[in-house]
Amino acid sequence: MEEARLVQRARQGDFGAFEQLVTRTESKIYGLLLRLVGNPEDARELLQETYLSAYRNLDRFQGNAAFSTWVYRIATNHALMRFRKKNPETVGLDEIPVPTHEEIRERGVSDWDLDPKEAVLQKEIRGLLNRAILDLPPLYRAVVVLRDVEGLSTAETAQALEITEGAVKTRLHRARLFLREALSPHFEDARDDRQGMR
């Protein structure tokens, strides 16, 4: 049955239809939560909270986006609420350590001698990436996970996080610079042909 029909039936009180919607989307949402919080126990609890909220707020679902996109939004909010509770000072953090243009210029830049699609098949490299993503402050992490891992658009990410599209773009850029910096020591070209920026 198509999604819109399932949503309609779930709204009318058909719990079986809601369960079908959950079954269709739970892997995506679990993956998202796992990447946001980094541990399976929290992801499991947040998954339950997320779908309970979705059920209770079904009448607010406009139907102009996919059901999974709407649930992404709820899941991300629940994950951020949990971060706020645990570490209130880190959630709104606006600054992350990324190198300035001057620092990059002084150090020089060299390309990475790797094919990323092949490299990511290595368990060690996936571990390195996941650790670097978890080192990002929560809001930056949420932006990079929604945009670059889950493939949401800038507008959908802005909607999910209730921030402006400009803020999504700024945070995404800084998060990518942070991740590039974390990965550089492992991937920089062994020939060390660094070139200085102007």
Next chain:
Amino acid sequence: MTRKLSCREILDNLSAYVDAELDPSLCEEIEAHMQGCNPCVAFLNTLKKTVVLVRYSGEPEQVPQEVHIDLHRFLRDRCKDDGPGKES
């Protein structure tokens, strides 16, 4: 007459460039700069590789069977008698 972009301006716009979210005229300026600036080309390449690495780092996570069972049991217990659209 267009002003030549500095490496700093290139750096600030690289993510938007990678995501094809820039005005075509700015893209052209960036590409013109890249013709004569190897460090910016290297930086762009590594930023693109970072994005691809991150994109493919997310292996599809299948919900473990016990998490799936727990979730559906939890929802049946908490939702079934409520009806949808009822905040409590």
